[in-house]
Amino acid sequence: xxxxxxxxxxxxxxxxxxxxxxxxxxxxxxxxxxxxxxxxxxxxxxxxxxxxxxxxxxxxxxxxxxxxxxxxxxxxxxxxxxxxxxxxxxxxxxxxxxxxxxxxxxxxxxxxxxxxxxxxxxxxxxxxxxxxxxxxxxxxxxxxxxxxxxxxxxxxxxxxxxxxxxxxxxxxxxxxxxxxxxxxxxxxxxxxxxxxxxxxxxxxxxxxxxxxxxxxxxxxxxxxxxxxxxxxxxxxxxxxxxxxxxxxxxxxxxxxxxxxxxxxxxxxxxxxxxxxxxxxxxxxxxxxxxxxxxxxxxxxxxxxxxxxxxxxxxxxxxxxxxxxxxxxxxxxxxxxxxxxxxxxxxxxxxxxxxxxxxxxxxxxxxxxxxxxxxxxxxxxxxxxxxxxxxxxxxxxxxxxxxxxxxxxxxxx
Amino acid sequence: xxxxxxxxxxxxxxxxxxxxxxxxxxxxxxxxxxxxxxxxxxxxxxxxxxxxxxxxxxxxxxxxxxxxxxxxxxxxxxxxxxxxxxxxxxxxxxxxxxxxxxxxxxxxxxxxxxxxxxxxxxxxxxxxxxxxxxxxxxxxxxxxxxxxxxxxxxxxxxxxxxxxxxxxxx
Amino acid sequence: xxxxxxxxxxxxxxxxxxxxxxxxxxxxxxxxxxxxxxxxxxxxxxxxxxxxxxxxxxxxxxxxxxxxxxxxxxxxxxxxxxxxxxxxxxxxxxxxxxxxxxxxxxxxxxxxxxxxxxxxxxxxxxxxxxxxxxxxxxxxxxxxxxxxxxxxxxxxxxx
Numbered sequence: 001x002x003x004x005x006x007x008x009x010x011x012x013x014x015x016x017x018x019x020x021x022x023x024x025x026x027x028x029x030x031x032x033x034x035x036x037x038x039x040x041x042x043x044x045x046x047x048x049x050x051x052x053x054x055x056x057x058x059x060x061x062x063x064x065x066x067x068x069x070x071x072x073x074x075x076x077x078x079x080x081x082x083x084x085x086x087x088x089x090x091x092x093x094x095x096x097x098x099x100x101x102x103x104x105x106x107x108x109x110x111x112x113x114x115x116x117x118x119x120x121x122x123x124x125x126x127x128x129x130x131x132x133x134x135x136x137x138x139x140x141x142x143x144x145x146x147x148x149x150x151x152x153x154x155x156x157x158x159x160x161x162x163x164x165x166x167x168x169x170x171x172x173x174x175x176x177x178x179x180x181x182x183x184x185x186x187x188x189x190x191x192x193x194x195x196x197x198x199x200x201x202x203x204x205x206x207x208x209x210x211x212x213x214x215x216x217x218x219x220x221x222x223x224x225x226x227x228x229x230x231x232x233x234x235x236x237x238x239x240x241x242x243x244x245x246x247x248x249x250x251x252x253x254x255x256x257x258x259x260x261x262x263x264x265x266x267x268x269x270x271x272x273x274x275x276x277x278x279x280x281x282x283x284x285x286x287x288x289x290x291x292x293x294x295x296x297x298x299x300x301x302x303x304x305x306x307x308x309x310x311x312x313x314x315x316x317x318x319x320x321x322x323x324x325x326x327x328x329x330x331x332x333x334x335x336x337x338x339x340x341x342x343x344x345x346x347x348x349x350x351x352x353x354x355x356x357x358x359x360x361x362x363x364x365x366x367x368x369x370x371x372x373x374x375x376x377x378x379x380x381x382x383x384x385x386x387x388x389x390x391x392x393x394x395x396x397x398x399x400x401x402x403x404x405x406x407x408x409x410x411x412x
Numbered sequence: 413x414x415x416x417x418x419x420x421x422x423x424x425x426x427x428x429x430x431x432x433x434x435x436x437x438x439x440x441x442x443x444x445x446x447x448x449x450x451x452x453x454x455x456x457x458x459x460x461x462x463x464x465x466x467x468x469x470x471x472x473x474x475x476x477x478x479x480x481x482x483x484x485x486x487x488x489x490x491x492x493x494x495x496x497x498x499x500x501x502x503x504x505x506x507x508x509x510x511x512x513x514x515x516x517x518x519x520x521x522x523x524x525x526x527x528x529x530x531x532x533x534x535x536x537x538x539x540x541x542x543x544x545x546x547x548x549x550x551x552x553x554x555x556x557x558x559x560x561x562x563x564x565x566x567x568x569x570x571x572x573x574x575x576x577x578x579x580x581x582x
Numbered sequence: 583x584x585x586x587x588x589x590x591x592x593x594x595x596x597x598x599x600x601x602x603x604x605x606x607x608x609x610x611x612x613x614x615x616x617x618x619x620x621x622x623x624x625x626x627x628x629x630x631x632x633x634x635x636x637x638x639x640x641x642x643x644x645x646x647x648x649x650x651x652x653x654x655x656x657x658x659x660x661x662x663x664x665x666x667x668x669x670x671x672x673x674x675x676x677x678x679x680x681x682x683x684x685x686x687x688x689x690x691x692x693x694x695x696x697x698x699x700x701x702x703x704x705x706x707x708x709x710x711x712x713x714x715x716x717x718x719x720x721x722x723x724x725x726x727x728x729x730x731x732x733x734x735x736x737x738x739x740x741x
Binding site for chain 3: 030031032033037038058059060061062063066067078079082085086144145148149151152155165166167407408411
């Protein structure tokens with residue numbers, strides 16, 4: 001039997017007096033504790049320094065856009081909350097806002113205010129977990145547990161309002177699933193008190209912590225123009241100095257009636273993004289406070305029976321009776337229900353990660369012809385290669401956690 | 413530049429390229445041909461002030477009475493003036509090739525890869541055109557209207573492991 | 583692998599079995615194969631409110647070579663399936679698998695070209711947790727059921 005021959009290993013001697021830095025190809029993910037979700041990076045390294053990084057995605061591609069073409073608009077609300085599962089209410093609200101704009105429906109003031117409160121609470125939930133995970137990736141494990149404790153309090157509020165902790169499916173076209181409970185104001189204010197304390201504790205732990213500052217300042221910086229060219233939005237864009245927020249630029253649901261600042265930083269690095277997120281949480285609490293004070297009474301659904309289901313009383317009582325029953329039937333039958341006129345619309349909203357936009361094309365039937373989501377994480381992750389090349393491998397972990405990539409939204 | 417002015421100026425500057433101008437829910441948009449799409453978008457970026465490509469996606473208009481079957485939709489944003497605009501370039505089925513805009517915006521490469529993956533649209537001049545969301549070995553173009561929802565059997569093609577076989581696949 | 587392979591054929595172990603099973607069930611080291619929304623609920627189960635480490639399952643290390651319980655939480659796409667199979671292969675015996683959530687158990691709401699319709703088509707699953715996503719209490723219940731399964735394991739069946 002022939003003995004197998006060995007080919008000699010070739011070592012490039014790059015520099016004298018050194019062990020000779022060799023180029024290595026390292027696979028980072030998709031199953032790895034530091035990748036948030038199912039991401040894969042193929043990194044070409046020279047010692048500890050990254051020369052080239054290629055990102056591979058698609059490990060959670062679930063065919064959202066295809067299945068939405070086979071569902072009615074109200075059914076796609078359940079599909080939408082599986083995308084960004086850190087703040088599912090923001091996805092639901094963005095979808096409802098997009099379809100309502102396409103149909104020219106104006107929601108009731110109470111509905112708009114409740115939606116704003118829940119969107120801002122989801123923003124706090126997303127940002128607090130992002131800061132917690134950022135700290136955990138750099139070694140401070142307890143901050144993640146504090147973040148989860150606050151999120152549990154928010155889960156209790158969401159469960160009381162919508163019925164579910166995570167996959168809420170709360171909005172409907174023209175309104176909401178049901179009204180908020182009577183002690184909603186009290187629960188939210190109680191959360192905000194404890195939330196403020198926890199956020200300021202987290203700030204105190206990280207703001208001037210030499211380890212955190214050394215690992216995040218100057219790391220992964222991008223300039224404002226490059227951020228715009230990459231399509232970065234949300235905290236990443238604002239950390240690079242561009243004061244662009246969809247809530248101010250193109251207000252929806254009455255955001256122009258609230259007073260809040262758009263926090264911006266100049267450096268565009270990981271530390272700046274962390275600061276922007278923390279300041280945004282305080283601004284969100286301001287908005288929630290203003291909204292709770294002016295929460296108007298009234299109906300939560302638009303009074304159009306072709307779009308909104310009639311209540312049980314209207315359906316079952318003899319006075320309401322036949323008409324209510326007919327409208328209920330028509331709302332659910334194939335070919336009836338919410339049918340936007342033929343046309344298309346692109347409506348952006350400000351999700352915690354950036355600009356979450358829905359591009360919907362309607363062909364006049366109750367199913368969307370094209371249901372396209374503009375996922376903020378997709379465009380944010382594209383810039384990851386540019387941010388990590390030239391840096392160290394451990395810096396890329398810090399950058400990745402600052403991007404807040406949600407794989408469900410990235411791959412859809 | 414606000415979108416209505418953009419529509420008018422486009423019709424003056426690129427008259428043979430603009431097929432038609434439309435509006436829905438207060439959002440004007442144009443249907444254009446694919447031939448000089450890079451020049452058109454370059455003009456919109458430099459002179460029109462639309463500095464961000466918010467989204468690039470494909471649409472399959474099978475039997476809908478549109479100029480061609482496929483369409484590439486460019487949703488543009490101007491961060492300075494908060495204006496938004498949409499350009500839809502039609503691509504025929506027989507020759508689904510269009511120029512890539514990766515040189516104009518750094519957000520374009522992955523979005524074009526996704527359109528290639530889902531619809532089969534080819535982008536001339538793209539730095540690295542390959543599948544992004546589905547495995548390289550996948551055969552079909554899922555978001556086309558004639559592709560079945562449950563796919564064509566790819567989701568069954570994996571080896572089976574059982575407890576009796578002590579961790580060996582068969 | 584493990585104590586089962588040590589005694590020669592024909593030996594019957596009773597007390598040793600009980601002891602080894604007791605040790606194994608109270609120190610299950612899970613490997614969270616978390617992909618989507620269920621992974622967030624799994625993280626919530628591991629956090630302070632629901633605390634999975636009370637059951638000995640505190641060591642969440644993402645290394646398959648050192649774990650014995652794989653919790654598949656989340657939907658499994660076409661591209662992720664070879665990764666799942668490889669990780670399952672890399673785990674040493676004895677190993678158990680929990681399929682958490684509707685998507686891992688049967689495909690969930692995603693009956694389409696890109697989703698595996700249940701991981702039990704390809705790997706052996708011991709406990710299924712329904713829910714979308716399941717509450718952390720269900721996850722704890724599933725861990726307790728795995729503990730009952732581990733308790734009842736007989737060495738003779740492995741040889």
